[in-house]
Amino acid sequence: MPIRPPNPSPLLNANKYSRLFLQWVYPLVSKCRKQGTLDVNDLYELLPDYDAEALTDKLEANWFAETKRNPNKPSLIRATLCTLRWKPFLIGLILIPSEFLDIIRPLLLTFLMKFFEPCSTMSAWHAWLLALSTIFTAFCSSAIVIYGIYLNNNLALQMRVAYSGLIFRKLLRLSSHAFNSISSGEITNLLSNDATQIEMTLLFFNYLWQVSLIAISYTLVILVIQIIFSRFILHFRNNILQVTDQRVKIMSEIIKSMRIIKMYCWEMAFDKKIRHVRRREIIQYMYCLLFDCVQMLFSHTYINVTFLMMYGTMWWLNIRFDIRFFAVASCLLSHMRLIVIDFFNFAVKALVHYMAAQKRIQTFLLLDESERDNRLLSRSHSELGYIENNESSIVKNNPIQSPKVICNLKQAQWEKNGSFCLKNIVFDAHPGDLICIIGPVGAGKSSLLQTLTGEIAIFDGKVRMHGSFCYVSQESWIFSSTIKTNILFGKAYDRNLFHKVVKATALDTDFTQLPNEENTLVGDQGVMLSGGQKSRINMARALYRNADIYLLDDPLSAVDAKVAKHLFQKSIKNYLADKICILVTHQIQFLQDATKIIVLNNGEMIQIGSYTDLLASSTSFARLLDDIHQFEQQQSIELYQQQSIISSTCSNDDEEMLALLKNVETKHKGTVKSHVYVAYLKAGVGIIMGLFIVIILPSVREGTSIFSNWWLAKWSDDESYRYRILNNCTTVQNNNNNTVWSMSNTEWNNHRNRRFYIYCGLYSINDHIL
Incomplete structure (x- = not known):
């Protein structure tokens, strides 16, 4: 998507005359009249x-x-x-x-x-x-x-x-x-x-x-x-x-x-x-x-x-x-x-x-809101990705602190007295820390991240987060626009930062396969992306925010082993080296690089420490790694099958894919074609009845309305003519050949009656048609 050139509104410098008579908008109207259509770039800021x-x-x-x-x-x-x-x-x-x-x-x-x-x-x-x-x-x-x-x-x-x-x-x-x-x-x-x-x-x-x-x-x-x-x-x-x-x-x-x-x-x-x-x-x-x-x-x-x-x-x-x-x-x-x-x-x-x-x-x-009174979150320099504490006075009175996360969680649930509960989770994180959260399926790993973001209510304990944060969900979210717009997500375009993020998330290789590169349209009306591509765009969007704290909910699960290694080394280890990074993952090969490892089971933290400490302290950690390894292998097989299906589908639909890659929006100009109206009539009451309702009835109604007004005007002429005859206006007597002036009172009353009765009939027809 090209950067829109500046086009300030002339209303900012318009005088009173231009504001009163809307003269400031005339250049835009004139441009539309010359071009026939207007583009988005033609509109004022x-x-x-x-x-x-x-x-x-x-x-x-x-x-x-x-x-x-x-x-x-x-x-x-x-x-x-x-x-x-x-x-x-x-x-x-x-x-x-x-x-x-x-x-x-x-x-x-x-x-x-x-x-x-x-x-x-x-x-x-x-x-x-x-x-x-x-x-x-x-x-x-x-x-x-x-x-x-x-x-x-x-x-x-x-x-x-x-x-x-x-x-x-x-x-x-x-x-x-x-x-x-x-x-x-x-x-x-x-x-x-x-x-x-x-x-x-x-x-x-x-x-x-x-x-x-x-x-x-x-x-x-x-x-x-x-x-x-x-x-x-x-x-x-x-x-x-x-x-x-x-x-x-x-x-x-x-x-x-x-x-x-x-x-x-x-x-x-x-x-x-x-x-x-x-x-x-x-x-x-x-x-x-x-x-x-x-x-x-x-x-x-x-x-x-x-x-x-x-x-x-x-x-x-x-x-x-x-x-x-x-x-x-x-x-x-x-x-x-x-x-x-x-x-x-x-x-x-x-x-x-x-x-x-x-x-x-x-x-x-008036619906219930998330309770964030027990979270102390301070605003950082980032524009988005932060949550302010409801007790804003506490935040403002505190001096600016370095980013950190302090979690002393005793009880957190989606609903009070719910079936699942997070409990007894205690840890802290500082810039440069990489904390990996592991555990079996349903252990509460994603729920812990959602508790940190404020989505899950804390009933006992406290979570303190200083700094802005970005949350990368497990399910990637892409909206209908270009890849570039999906990554920027409203932030100003920085060329160097953008290409640095693209390279860290391995999207530069994908761009070479697309004719419009980062300007390729994706979403409902664009190119169909794989799960791994969506996940990397989701990751790139987070990296471009430049937040203090990153909460990553298993972003490596949707990509193959080679891309996962690239993402971990380039994005998480290098790009986020000075950030606080809390990563949920099933990729056990990356646990050795973690500062801390939190092991969850049934919503409770059962172990915390470095990789070597946990491996030496108990055999349960080793068994858990074996279970995670088997789950990861099964997930890799399913991912390979999905990629095979996608590749075979793409090979069978090359022409359709090429048409999508062209990424050209078509615009119809001129009048609406007659077949569109015919289709509406067919879908409604049929062509014959539709024409009768849409054309004949309104025409008859307008005709009777015009004729009734003309009839009243003629009646008024007769009244005016006779009125002036009775007042001896000689000009009217000499210039008008009408016989109204020669009528007797009885004939004149009958004439007025006919005028009134016909008008009543026209009024009745008009209202019945309406």
């Missing part, structure tokens, strides 16, 4: 206002303060409001002038229309003044709305980032019991779905209180209906999230266990299970969408119902009106529908979804 660490720190501090004020019932909403303060309301105040301008503009337009009427006495300069005022109010309203939306989007994005960071930090602090109670699918759902609801809520938040400034009686009825239906939507939304979590959890388990499912031919059973859960999810979606559609019905029929009530009343009471009345009513009602009904509807739905989401996030934030 992140502004300081969007720094994830600072935003998360602010929200996390307010959340911790809330949990202290209300330990029994803390509220994430209150913590969010403390973080936001008055920012959303200030943005709402900025938007209020645009609402008044939108109301004034139709009134100016009606005065301007009077200039074009027959018998008008308005002067030309007066008409020009009204026209310019109408244009000016439209321009000012648009500028205010666009800038307000821009500020609102910024605030919403900042809170979404803060929520995501808060969830991530909580995930790192979860206790083992709490961590096992949730699935990766639930975490994904919290980040991808629930955390985005705060963004949608803030986008429409101000319309919740601005509506009261321009509400009317029918609008209040609609608002009550919207709130009632929102409670039903909230109920179904909670059901959807629960079923979605269950479906994502099952899918994650299926993907992880695909090899076992294929081996035992369980495809049909799991297919049936996932279809059942998906069917339940779709049913809940259907209920939610049903109430959502009924809720939208009141929104879309708002103007028609209001027009029907208004013109029906005027028709019944024989009240005259003209085209100016129709224009004002249309503009004001359209604006009220947009603000009072549509945006308020969006705001209520976003608030309902947020209430459900924040409840789930709050439940997650």
Whole structure:
């Protein structure tokens, strides 16, 4: 991956005019128009206002303060409001002038229309003044709305980032019991779905209180209906999230266990299970969408119902009106529908979804955390890989100490009164020490490292760690990106350090076999790596951190003997020579180089000392070495078989592997092809019914809507024409050939009745189609 060139945002040096009218973004828009597409390098650098660490720190501090004020019932909403303060309301105040301008503009337009009427006495300069005022109010309203939306989007994005960071930090602090109670699918759902609801809520938040400034009686009825239906939507939304979590959890388990499912031919059973859960999810979606559609019905029929009530009343009471009345009513009602009904509807739905989401996030934030009060861990110069003690005052008051590990462990368990327990483990480590932990399978070797990292709770005893540490897990973790990005893991690129780490982990040999070397894409959409390659990338990531303490959970088990020797000599012995290294291993040939050897059995330390001391002190150590040697031989046979399978698979799929090695992402440009839409229609209700619903019904509805508005305009013309005839406007009498002026009162009433009845029919057709 090439280093991204610096591209600072022009907003940092933009003046007030450029900020108000968003002129600073025009170069990016112009570049997109010329190139057709934008690349990642074309985007500006992140502004300081969007720094994830600072935003998360602010929200996390307010959340911790809330949990202290209300330990029994803390509220994430209150913590969010403390973080936001008055920012959303200030943005709402900025938007209020645009609402008044939108109301004034139709009134100016009606005065301007009077200039074009027959018998008008308005002067030309007066008409020009009204026209310019109408244009000016439209321009000012648009500028205010666009800038307000821009500020609102910024605030919403900042809170979404803060929520995501808060969830991530909580995930790192979860206790083992709490961590096992949730699935990766639930975490994904919290980040991808629930955390985005705060963004949608803030986008429409101000319309919740601005509506009261321009509400009317029918609008209040609609608002009550919207709130009632929102409670039903909230109920179904909670059901959807629960079923979605269950479906994502099952899918994650299926993907992880695909090899076992294929081996035992369980495809049909799991297919049936996932279809059942998906069917339940779709049913809940259907209920939610049903109430959502009924809720939208009141929104879309708002103007028609209001027009029907208004013109029906005027028709019944024989009240005259003209085209100016129709224009004002249309503009004001359209604006009220947009603000009072549509945006308020969006705001209520976003608030309902947020209430459900924040409840789930709050439940997650209240899960048990790992107890680290009995660990004294000081911050080192490393950016990551350390844990701060909850009693931070103790750490800050202590002078900077050299890295060391002091373990006096009497009892540590995953759960209180659990079946497995670590006990009576006492040792200390200093820079330059290499401590090897050995023992039979299930002796608690990996559990000891997890106790040092804080994953396992200590119920008796104390562990003190001074310095930053890196933990290399037994199961290698690779994410979808380049090998270089996997090793750097967010740290700045140092060419000399990077190549030194690559050489120490024997990855330089692998790079020569890849066309893009360290820039080769790996992961789900990249090259398939062997277990040994993943293990070495995992090891290289740890070495690049340059921590003080290294906890290595058997990183040599996934590689062959030759590579294992290279890793031990170059990485552990040489590269980590001045570090504290605690190594879990089954490779007995490396025990002679260890400073200390800890022998575990059933979670208890039975021996500790150097290789020669343990070998001379008892015969049990020799027997244990024989058992470990047999286990290592069996593991080597399994590793060889896996490598044979991988090599044979690769030889049979050379073309596919070469295609992956090219590592080129394809991008489709232009419009969406018609076959994509056809596929959607086929998967839904079929092509014929789909075309009828998607094309014919909306066309008929828009046609009847346009025709009904035209019909009202004609009716208004007739009212205006007859009104001016009765007031003896000679210009109208001479220039209009219409026979409305010659109608008797009875004929005129029949004419008005026909206009009203036809309008009612058009309204009925339009609403039935909707």
